[in-house]
Amino acid sequence: MNVPVWHLYPDAGQLAERLAAAIARMAVEAIAARGAFHLVLAGGHTPKAAYEVLPRLGASWQHWHLYYGDERCLAPDDLERNSRLVQDTLLAKSPIPTRQHHPIPAELGAEAAATAYTHLLPAQRFDLVLLGMGEDGHCASLFPGQEQGFAPDAPAVLPVHHSPKPPADRVSLSAARLRQTRALFFVITGAAKAPAIQRWRVGEDLPAARVGAGFDVWLDAAAWGAPAVRYET
Structure with a gap:
């Protein structure tokens, strides 16, 4: 299994500040090269902080296209929805067209x-996928011991039932579709995630480790859980 590139930050x-800057830079590069920026969004506190910074850094919003790695089967205005988090942060302050x-x-x-979302996804690779990781090593809504969709012919979008975290019913992009991207960043913070990071580092077969193989993992010192040799600058 290919190891990821670890990026360590003090806090x-x-x-979040560096992540927002990287997203903005990658958007400029993608729009210049291909005329559009296709971004898959994650939920969570650290991505939220980056989404709050991004409106003052981003540009050419008319070329941004936003998707989601997973979602909870809740009402559209429920505060636990990933889309509600994005609506209240990034979309509240950036003129990304509603149709995108x-x-x-x-x-x-x-x-x-899952069926409906399959038809909304772009035919091409994403430009950037953002993912978090749970304390059990899950990512998006791909949980240990459940279908994760790593096979090349796996569906692009999976219905998820019996999630070990509420709500039980969810929808997730499959592992195979998440990896169809030019870049993928795991964004992981907090001491509660340190045990799972250590399991990843020693080669345990976690969903996050398999999805993130060969990509990039952004962590703070607490999530790394060990003395860092150096931090990103």
Whole structure:
């Protein structure tokens, strides 16, 4: 399994600032090269902080296209929805066209939403995928011991039932589709994640480790859980 590139930051605040800057830079590069920036968004506190910074750094919003790695089967305005978090942060302060914001219609139920979202995804690779990691090593809504969709012919979008974290019903891009991207950043902060990071580093077969193989992992010192040789600058 290919190892990831580890990027270490002193704290979550600095990581969020650098992440927002990297997203803005990659958007400029993608738009210049291909005329559009296709970004898959993650939920969580650290991505939220980056989304709050991004509106003052980004540009050419008319060329941004937003997607989601997973979503909870809840009402569209539920505060636990990833799309609600993005709506209240990034979208509240940036003029990305509504038609280019593609939330997962998880309120339809897992199966119907998975089918509908399959038809909304772009035919080409994403430019950047953002993912977090749970304390059990899951990413998006791909949990240990459940279907994760790593096979090349796996569906692009999976209905998820019996999630070990509530709500039980969710929708997730498959591992194979998440890896169809030019760049993938895991964004992981906090001491609670340190045990899973250590398991990843010693080669345990975690969903996050398999999805992130060969890509990039951004961490703060607490998540790294060991003395860092150097921090990113």
